[in-house]
Amino acid sequence: MEIVGLTKRNLEQAVNLVEKIFPSEYEEEAGKDELPASLNPDAYRDYLERTGITPGLKYWVAVEKGRVIGSVGLYCYKEDQGEADWLGWFCVDEDFRCKGTGTKLLLFAINEAKKHGKEYLRLYTTDDEDELDSHRLYEKYGFKVIETKPWTGRPELNLTEFIYELNLKAQT
Template sequence: MPVTVAIADEVTDELVEAFVRLTPQLSSSSPPPNRDQLEEIVSSPATYLLIARGDDGSIAGSLTLVLFRIPTGLRAWIEDVVVDGDARGQGVGEALNRYAIDVAAEHGARSVDLTSRPSREAANRLYQRLGFEPRETNVYRYTGDA
């Protein structure tokens, strides 16, 4: 399946509907973003919402690339990668990640980070095939309930 990737520059009904369909495939605990939330993501100078389309032109997946400057340099972080179940195994995830890596490099990021649950075996194989390497680090999360 030929895949095209582009940065979303406007929020359309099609984009809102795509996230209604894709978000449950990414997270069972998070509701899909509404139009205002998508507008905030698309208009932010720190986030790039990448959209992949299959050969039929429909939205087959998305990825959010976050770029932010810290004292030690420009950081690039990939978040919320989701490929529609019907399009998995057809190069959508690879196309999204390669595009994100290129965008990060164009902006001067020296590396790109992401996390992936161990249970996402196909995704982890893809990331390693693309050159991502596991880091010796601990990931911590604060939820405010402590």
């Protein structure tokens, strides 16, 4: 497995993976827009304007034998871009989980965020059963919950949205 930058060549596979794991019909922000926006922000100006995401977003994929098996990205919101990067569309294909790929992608993104000199790395997650493995991973690497609120994506499921934060400056 290697982690490489998102490119036009691996974009379609990456979007298909992210859509499979986070169907965009339930998300205000969507991987199918955000991944291509990272390659061509001008073409996605409306999306970026609507979500408040700034144009410098960047995505990477985990690739095994030519197949995209995972994804992670970093983006900023206009409102807190001076202090925080946000972790985007972090996932590993179900057939390839529990082999350390998720850990490698998360540590890779933390390292990239540190290079940006920001104070915090933040992320959204929910208590959907499928996302609970990721909470253990976040907490293992020092992320703390800083906010909880009802998740508005699918109100009928009564899920809670969590914002996790890692203090990058406190990390050695």
